[in-house]
Amino acid sequence: MADRDSPVFSAVSSSARQLYLLLRCISFAPKAQVQISEEGLRFTASESSVLEGMVFLEKALFTTFQYKAPRHSTPDSDASVDEQEDEIATNPTFAISLPSLLETLQIFGLSTENNANKPNAYRRDGYNNAFSHDVLGISGSCSITWEKPGNPLTVILQEAQITTTCDLVTYEPLSLADIPFNRENLVLKVIMRASYLHDAITELSSTNPQSLTLTASPTSLILSASSTLGSAIVEFDRDSKTGHISTNRNTNGNGNGTDKQGSGLLETFHVPEPFSQSYKFSHVGNAKKALASATKVSVRADEQGVLSLQFMIENLEGGGVSFVDYRFVPLVGEEGDETSTTEEEGEEE
Template identity: 40%
Template sequence: MSDAPLFTALATSSRQLYSLLRCIAFNPQAVVSITPDGLRFTTEEVHAVQASTLLDKLLFSSYLLSDQDATIPPFRINIIALLETLQIFGISDSASSHKAPSGGITSSYAAAFHTPALGLGGTCKITYSRFGAPLCITIEENGVKTTCDMNTYNLPNMYDADENEIPLDRNALVMKIIMPAFSLHDAISELASTSSETLVVSASSIHAPYFALEGHGGPFGDSTVDFAPASTMDGLSTARRVQPAATETFSIAAPSGSGGRVKERYKFDLIKKAGRAMALASKVSFRMDRQGVLSLQFMVEQPEVTANATTAYGGPGGFSFIDYRFVPLVGEDNDDDHGDDEDETYQQDEEDEAIAE
């Protein structure tokens, strides 16, 4: 019988791992799934908000499973402790927050003289020897080696990651919008200044406001960020269709009853949990289904990964993805949150094509 560990991975830097995991660390407890495509981490809060990211195998110089056909049961770890371990040699906010104007991590001559930036030449090794064993993190840099054995916690035998995720019905989407992540980050930051309790997402391709985010219930009153329209999307019997200038893709397919407008309410404090992902990403994809479940999928540039590779998401390499899902508020003012118009159309897009188009 082989004594080889179930899983071993080696990364030449812990910076990319730290940056991605930090974006979903709003809850200390994270579920880890080891798959042939990479390490998936998922956090949630009262099943009202859920975040996940895949540390794609392309982020590692070596990624080995002792049995490619074996299924490794998921387990739970303390993601805060993991982040502390990954930054043991000084990764800090200053090192992980430098990004290009369009988003994504990039190098900076100013950051090159910071101690964290100088420490990117080390290695990070992750080992999982057997089910129930600790997750072993070994970080080595300039001849200094630090090893941390993190306790893992078994999940119920009947635990199913797919069944425990907040469901998004991709066959019944009423909204799909792709836009620069900094535009969303700026809008949420502006609305947060009024201490709003509720975020209202409103969109229509035929009636103004075409795309708006509204903050309601704050002590300083309500506020709205209205994304200005650009031009008509096409000229075939859709002259009224208008696309907001900030968006790259704008598709609204409201169900019958509200004159072509999609409108839904969410708890603002939950939306703010995605703030770090908004600041780090280059693009974001909004998707909302008929039940009001909202998916914000963030694309994060990874210049260290070859663009010729193919990620586990089916898109080009050089990118990682962070997915947030939110459950809508129910009750007052929701009677007309969804609507349909005979002119509205929807073309189904697979999750892998949400951003990497």
């Protein structure tokens, strides 16, 4: 009877900050879908079935992790009650407000706006206040419990002698379908330091582009974007330790080009044949928080043009690494030509 009354899921983490830093990587959507399994928690955010972000909080991130798969019976079955109760349902899934969960995890001031994009800033920049971990010498713990389907997700935070309990409403699962990505037929695979790609996306965003074009050949990887404000190109050479960033802004018909050196160092470079595809820039821009927290990023594309960005993030507490995955559906037809059309109209004016 005690086992029957125990919650479906309960876990304790010694670092609410680590959970916050991982989940904020997919904070572009108002709701996230949560799937609980024996291996951990999978959080998935999506936008219009063309952008998907996923964070997996594996059980190793928690000091204790207990999961009891909910049992269900088949009403029309002729089996006995005991046999029906032995039937195990699929892993439970529900939706939750992602902003509310993030606000809860940082309720003790685990992050500040200035340090939001720097997961190691707490130790690196010397910033401390009266409530920082370095001053208090403690690490806020986090307990997460989900009793059963229909119940709220209960988050209990403890810091020193203060305990805060928050019940977050759960919703019916979102109508999400994973964006298909064929790992067996890759036309592009590049592994590089995340900071290089972060700098490249930041540089390209200066022209406020609508789309990002990713072009690869057996010798180089090129990211380009353009708008009425100008154009920018970032090129990484396969055999070079430096990437060449070429920027050209054009607002009045006169080009103003500058070239500067940026770090390249592509650890893995596999492009069997030329590849070129465009993606919505704002979608790719949503991954900047993950890029800022990650140490490495794997850039992959399959034969359908679906882009996958997988970020490796080093865990602050206890070592190890976690992964955040993004998938992007490419622009097709008129979508890909929309930016060029806008530029031509601006030039005619």
